[in-house]
Amino acid sequence: MAALLETQGLRAFYGATQVLHGLDIAVEKGGITALLGANGAGKTTVLRALSAMVRREGLIRFEGNAVNAREAEEVARLGIAHVPDGRGTFVDLTVEQNLHLGAYTRRDRGAVANDLERAFAYFPRLKERRGQQAGTLSGGEQQMLAISRALMLRPKLLMLDEPSFGLAPLVVNDIFKILKAINEEESVSMLIVEQNANLALSLAGYAYLLETGSIVISGPSSAVRADESVRRVYLGY
Amino acid sequence: MSEARVASPERVAEPEGRALRLGAIAVGIVIVVGLPFVASGYHTSQFSQVVIYAIALLGLNLLTGYNGQISLGHGAFFAIGGYATAILSVKLGVAYGPAVVIGGILCFAAGFAFGLPALRLGGLYLALATFALALATPQLLKFKAFDAWTGGVQGLLLSKPGAPLSLPLTRDQWLYFLCVFCAALLFWATVNLINSRIGRALIAIRDHPIAAETMGVDAALYKTTTFGVSAAYTGIAGGLSSLVVGFVSPDSFDLFLSLSLVVGIVVGGLASVWGVIVGALFIEFVPNYADSISDVLGENAKALPWAIYGVLLILLMYAAPSGAAGTAKILIGAIQRRRRSSTNVALDRKAASGDQTS
């Protein structure tokens, strides 16, 4: 398994408090990996650590190269797109402006224009609202916008923080179908943080279960799904 | 065995600490009382100004340090107090003592009145509004319609009062002791206020305004009253200043006066009663000191003190944001900890040798 991203002994700190206690995580190239766990397990912190948004220690390798000392704004230039929890859309800017910002670091104008059309192809509703202020979009539409903005980077790795949060099940299903399509058609590797274990396991090929900052279970989704404790606590049966 | 170790260091430190503190206070009293007899008349008035600034800073500190309301315009209250004292004594023949007190009361009313709209304003906005007040003050004082009372651009001259009961003191010395007396009273009042329920309410409003409200603290009343009290202190200082200096004029109450007061509480340390003394010494003497540096460097001398002031301010905020008092507290804390751990080591050795012999 060729790892696009891997961590060794990843630790993260909010001020003086340590919240991640030495994690070893790997995201397979071209695959989808899920990070599961309850509220407060540290899943969001993992993504923040990878995006250099919190103080972190330990080894992080992307495409085989160590990426330890990067600033948050340089992570995007590596080809890692992070859709934060709460979507992080620029609510006062239009849909189109949000998308253009996603491509901020790119120099290839023509390709950017194409990618804009491709985003609209995946999410026709965004095309309808391209001139609207992002803050006026519904929750589902904002999530679509957030994902599209991340895709405008032409990322190698897409990190999503709780994409299903606050959305109606039908909308979530739509979005996850599109994510699968994007993964297969564009070969974008994904790391998805989800509280909804069922959903995540149906999309991802590999999963890690976090509890209070440490990994307790990891393995292929089928194995994780079959695990007794996971079934009882996180899948509800 | 271990209980003894915990108890002893505390008891060892206490009588020493108390003796030190009493000693420092005694020395302080000697200096304060003896000063006007060894210093020249000019220097004595300078120290009177230090005491006056200390009173003003006490007031501003109450508002900004303990209650968290930023005021960049306290010079306005200094002006009201100064002008009130001058007008009362010069135009209305009121004795200087009552004149200063009435000035203080007027300032309380003015401060309370300003505090009412200020309730709506948080940090930066209040700073902005008071900044505007400071900028507008000299112009307001020069308003032609009030010329008959304020003396217009020239201002008003006051005569320095002499010592009562034919005490053998010069005017400067008498004024100095008057200021010290007022300061002592106000310091005593402030210390008691801070340590009372009211003081705790003020601090609660500063740090957790919403929580304070839910606990039944009437934040609005406290905040406006604090504004009033703070203005009153500064007004009394202004009144005393008009006596010490001998005149009031619009341009002596400009923006830079208000800024000096802010510098004073920051240098001394916010929320520190004793820090205001350091702050007052700073704002009285540093401009003078900077003056003598600039004498060497050429004309436009009056410019440099303020440039140095500004640089010092920024450095202070960077290196010692808690001011003199805060830094002192940190140092004292560090010294005490080192004392305690070395006492522990001594006791450990004693215990060990004790074990061996028994």
Place this chain on the structure above:
Amino acid sequence: MIGLVHQILSGLAIGSIYACVALAVVMIYQATHLVNFAQGEMAMFSTYIAWALIQAGAPYWAAFFLTLVFSFLMGMAIERWLIRRFEKAPVLAVVIVFIGMLVIFNSLAGWLFSYTIKSFESPFPEKFALGNGFMSPHELGSIVVTLGVLALVYAFFGFTPLGLAMRAAAQNPVSARLVGVKVNHMLAIGWGLAAAIGAVAGMMAAPIVYLDPNMMGGILLYGFAGALLGGIDNPWGAALGGFIVGVLENIAGAYLVGEEIKLSVALAIIVGVLVAKPSGLFGRVLVTRV
């Protein structure tokens, strides 16, 4: 009637200067939630630089543009080496730093250029070729220059990628970083722009109020009043507010309170807006989450 029209027109002229100051103040406020109390003194200092260049023989517009460049770099440097160090400091500490800056610029100008009042030439002719209209050429010129500046800034923020990135950085620095925007860079550029716009205000004001280190105090106050009136988080509202304040000041000065205490009008506007409608005429009402 003619008097009133004249008051309004010259109110707009002085208002154009306030509009520039208001715009500069709001630009920094939007990006950092800080009020730059030293904005006036920075503008004054820039104007002295222009004066020095003209004294050295430079033609007016060359001096004008060189001063803009200087001010831009000065603003960037201040953000990069001073303000950024106080990113996480409490409000009062930052206010003190601004006051320190105010004081340093003021005294530096006094030391380097002396306190004697100097005259600063206007690039516009003394009189109109076609006889005296309702305003002087300088007044008209100020309005035109200001509108030009406002148009350029509007175009920059509305239509360029850099402008878009700066808006994003100001609104949501976290998300901006995630798309690769160097937020600190954007802050520095914002400060540079604000300083340059302030310099325009200073250079337009100097022919009217004469060049001296304390010239911008009152103007800054009116700039604040305009910014608050228009809405401190809305740059265009703030600029409009500046124009309105200019007109109000003139009318109040001529018909209501008299010329000498016009500053109290600014004070009244500031306190009035803050108490009655803190978000100003065109700003957004902010709801604080408890």
